[in-house]
Amino acid sequence: MTNVVLLGPVPPWRSGIADQTVRLARAMSRLGEVPLVLTFSRMYPRALYPGESDRGDGGFPPDLDVLPVLDGFDPLSFRRAAELAAARGARLAAAAFWTSVFAPHLALFLSSHRAEAPDAVRLLLCHNLADHEAGAPRRALARFALRRADVLAVQNEGDLATARVEVPEARAVLVPHPSEPGPLVPRGEARERLGLPQGVPVFLFSGLLRPYKGWDVLLEAFREVRKVLPEAVLLLAGEPWGEAKALAERPAPPGVHLFLRFLPDGERGLLFDACDAVVCPYRHATGSGIAADAVSHGRPVLGSDVPGLAVVVEDGVSGLLVPPGDAHALAAAMVRFVRDGLAERLSAGAVALAERFTPEAHARTVLALGGC
Secondary structure: OOOEEEEEEOEOOHHHHHHHHHHHHHHHHHHHOOOOEEEEEEEOOOHHHHOOOOOOOOOOOOOOOEEEEOOOOOHHHHHHEEEHHHOOOOEEEEEEOOOHHHHHHHHHHHHHHHOOOOEEEEEEEEEEOOOOEEEEEEEEHHHHHOOOOOEEEEEOOOHHHHHHOOOOOOOOEEOOOOOOOOOOOHHHHHHHHHHHOOOOOEEEEEEEEEEHHHHHHHHHHHHHHHOOOOEEEEEEEEEEHHHHHHHHHHOOOOOOEEEEEOOOOOHHHHHHHOOOEEEEEOOOOOOHHHHHHOOOOOOEEEEEHHHHOOOOOOOEEEEEEEEEHHHOHHHHHHHHHHHHOHHHHHHHHHHHHHHHHHHHHHHHHHHHHHHO
């Protein structure tokens, strides 16, 4: 018998959602509740994935009980997964939800599992309530799945209010994005390993380079920063999508170091350790694993005042917030961070905040929602 079944991508699938699923599974195991993880054998059709590849090398995590029974090309595989979860006697079935692409699949899982195990709890871990840049049809498709859950775990107050209005059939609760840094490397050593200069301000952008993340706003802001702080460095790290692919075809702007590829946890962690602050210039966001990773590394966040960051960043305490899409305001915040010597105080605020975002805290909350 298994009390908990988790559905979602895990490495070698490439995404922050895969990282979060495996962190949650491991944290549950450390708490004595070993989950069965049902993951994908195939995920996106190639035409629907704009990046280089959604899967890396290697196998599934050997320390977890993982079954690759989900097939993104076959919605009926989710019904079979529901039957498997019910047969294992799971009291909690928790599934990652982040895109309407899999809304029909998850709707079938939730409905089938309800029929097979009516007393169990069906929970959706909502990274988004709808796709980034989604229009009305895709939002409606997302709600088709969301309404079949018992509980929606959302990552910010805005989504909490939206879910309570648009999806009254489910209980919506706020469960912030967790994070778990790897072994921390001293800043000087991290910079030496990356070939970065010592004693200069270093800012980091990490994550997929997608339009909603405002990487273009950051580059515009950094041009202003360099006029005042000519020694400043920006690390732009992540796989480029769409227009961002052009960055690889021309010389990097002055002071900008490009890491234009998917970075596994170890390499990404070294960038966090090397920087002074993480910049999240998002146009909008419902949650941010990058911001949670930043505070877990003791790094403040300079970012947009959007719901997904406001959960992690307290303005003036663990970071600085500016209006979204405002390159001038972002540049001013970056200069202020350096000139006013805010690094030590804001870093201390980030460290204090990080205790709220541990995988164990996240796992305890999810298990409690499922009555486990």
